[in-house]
Amino acid sequence: MDYDILIVGAGPAGLCLARALSGKGLRIGVLDQQPEEALAHPAFDGREIALSQRSAHTLRELGLWERIEQIEPTAFSQLRDAQVLNGPNPLGLVISHALSPRSELGWFVSNHLIRQAAWDCVQDSIATHQDITLLTGQKTGRVWSDDHAAHVTLEDGRTLHSRLLVAADSRFSGTRRAMGLAADMYDFGHSMLVCCMLHQKPHNHVAWQWFDYGQTLALLPMNDDPATGMHRSSVVLTLPSHAMDPVAGMAEPAFNAEIARRFAQRLGSMTLVSTRHVYPLVGVYPRSIVSRRFACVGDTAVGMHPITAHGFNFGLLGVANLGKAIVQAHAAGQDIASPALLQRYQREHRIATRPLYLITLGLARLYTTEHPAAKVVREAAVQIGQRFTPFKRAIAASLTSLR
Template sequence: MPYDVLISGAGPAGLCLASALSGRGLSIALVEQQPLPALAEPAFDGREIALTQASAATLQRLGLWDRIRAAEPNALAPLRDAKVLNGASPFALVIGHGLTQRSELGWLVSNHLIRRAAWEGVQDCIARHHDIEVLAGDGVAHLQPQAEQMHVTLASGARHGARLLVAADSRFSATRRAMGIGATQHDFGRSMLVCQMTHAQPHEHVAWEWFGHGQTLALLPMNDDPATGMPRASVVLTLPHQQIEPLLAMPDDAFGAEITHRFDGRLGAMLPASTRHAYPLVGVYPRRLVAQRFACVGDAAVGMHPVTAHGFNFGLLGIETLSAELLAAHAARRDVGAPGPLARYERRHRLATRPLYEATRLIATLYTAEAPPLRLLRGALLRVADRATPFKRAIAASLAGQH
């Protein structure tokens, strides 16, 4: 018998989709190249995820929120306000939580903790509903869509059928490529270095996006360091890749002094509190999100530049949209892989994501340009935006995930 849904990729998106579909009478399979121990104990990867209020609600419905909090009580840090700076100017565009109806714009949590909680959630679904099978240490090698089902051959040679195949295997999805679906890619020619840092001055739970000359800095406020009690944040430094490599190899004290200097000492002395990691900056948007008995979710559907912190939030939004369509079809005794539910998912997810994807690409291009006229223009734009309360309210609503 074929699976109802086969998901390629057991990262946070794939795991959350499996949990969202579980317990409703569907048979689900997860295919993942990593072995089971790596899924059960994901390693720290430097990435901190800024969750909107809508995403926090999704994690609460899936049971992940309580799992994260139970594992690490200080893991979920409120993100109350956000500010945008340009160059050496002391002026900042401030997006405050007061523009919304909440006491914070969102929440910050480490990516590896989301992955662990999502894996535990799937294990709980397996124990309670017996409707998810995990095929670890394997990957999708060949696809053959047919009228009644998708035929999937794995790298191990195992063959499976599914009414619907879902790609959740990164923005460079091999599964999406195997379906013949191309994507528009924008390589920003830069990489980002990410790590946790402690610092002398408090951050007041305010996120920074600082477009400097020759660099971009982001500060994501975390709860105080449990070992030292010092203020702690996730630092994201974006530079041409050849300038990132030496920073990865620096001794801790030299690296701390370097980051303190790059922040102009605005937070006092800064010291590394974690390992350092680097990732290339590439935005990806597929030409299609669905095909015959096929759909994309997570980064496979939208690979965002991190400047607006919407990548994982869009992933959760897509999971909510796709799972709602599939569960409605199944409840009505219709085929979950039929064109109708998939077309509705694609239309809704494109409308929700494409405008911000394109706007983010333009913002990142403008605010990393080094020509003097553009430096003046972006400073002027920040000041104009600061006086436009409706605009700031709209940005706050977007950061909070309110629609």
């Protein structure tokens, strides 16, 4: 047997799982089609990741939090409060940290820094334990499993064998598909543009989710720009896909003015300070995330719409739960890929993720339709939510709880 565990995908979820399993007496392989240079030096991709308190705790346990602070001391920005706005109404639903026992609901940090820290921490594990093998620049061919092992052929002709195969290769996972696991996909017909911008007026570490008419805007507060001291945020603009190209392709001065206009000048003048990135919005929920000697983690297990900012949080939850189950089984001399273990992992993960996934689909549909009746329902829902404190307290608890 080549490996006890072979992980396909060296993104944050795959690398975090390898890190969590290192030092436990397991032989771990991590396979990715990208070259090592790209994985070792991930480029800025525009995405700011919202971390719940539980996810922040997991990153600290794995050593990523400290590593990120070493890379960029101002990387972690507080998510103090969150507000949801509808249409032109400046008053909306506010989720305050005061509803929780903490001084912040969570944190924001750039995705490329998480990727960098995960790679660096895996390198530390390799140096300390010599139990992780990185196989980069390798595309997979056939993937299958039997009662004894999972098998992956590579384009160079080799076949790898492992007691457990884990897919962490994106929501559109080729590995999951090769294993015969179907997934339900919902294409929202919209694209999301993300970038970093400076702005005149402060954000006070309040995140915005603004369902305006004809567009959706999000503002993810970052720490002030260390070079200029100006207020800084990650800006997310969602439009129907056919309407995105003209905006994304604007010259920088026109783009700055256009984004400030779309934010109704609520932040004053705005200035682009990063590259721009556009992503399609597609929700993915596999009908199963386990099979014989096979499991999915990260976006491969559930691909969330970013409206609820829980995609990476669910990814880390799956890593923590699957990793714990594997370590316990191995320590007890049990099969780390037994049907009972994998089914238990699937059951726990689906209970944790499916309700919010379905709620997210419903919210995204409701708050992106322009039907007059839907607009009335949208506004009523926001105002009722603002007046119903137990609802807001439940949202705050979901972000701040470590359980």
